[in-house]
Amino acid sequence: GLKLFLVVSHTGDVVGFKLTPANVPDNQLHLLLNLLSGITGKVFGDKGFISQPAQEVLNKQGTVLITKPRKNMRSKTLKAYERYYLSKRGMIESIFDILMTQCDIDHTRHRSPVNAIVHTLAGILAYSHFLRKPRVEKVSYSEIIREYLSLDAA
Numbered sequence: 016g017l018k019l020f021l022v023v024s025h026t027g028d029v030v031g032f033k034l035t036p037a038n039v040p041d042n043q044l045h046l047l048l049n050l051l052s053g054i055t056g057k058v059f060g061d062k063g064f065i066s067q068p069a070q071e072v073l074n075k076q077g078t079v080l081i082t083k084p085r086k087n088m089r090s091k092t093l094k095a096y097e098r099y100y101l102s103k104r105g106m107i108e109s110i111f112d113i114l115m116t117q118c119d120i121d122h123t124r125h126r127s128p129v130n131a132i133v134h135t136l137a138g139i140l141a142y143s144h145f146l147r148k149p150r151v152e153k154v155s156y157s158e159i160i161r162e163y164l165s166l167d168a169a
Contacts, residue, residue, distance in 0.1 A: 020050055027148030042066035051078055059101050095160045109149040118142050
């Protein structure tokens, strides 16, 4: 099987992707460096991407990987806007849902590996031409703080 990794902007556009064999772990240093090459700033991901060597190399590159901590990890204090954008990570699941249902990239009966890769790339290309994509609306810093203060109070 194959695994598809996507890097998506806040507007829902695919910035980068990587296809790997299914047995490649998410936190492999080589994979993260290829996936995030040329990207600086804050990147929000899931717990599977946590790796100390990758964090160190990405920090030198100017990229900060922000994830929720694993159960056996000490929780890190996040700023309000980092918590806000980390909570919007579900957008990537919406994009994968669109890729599966509308772009049909989950077709599993290909006759050759080349056909599987071409089919997946065609689905990503078709998605990039969609006019309406899932997105994270930019809000003001004060709105983010108000939202998280109300969540903490509840």
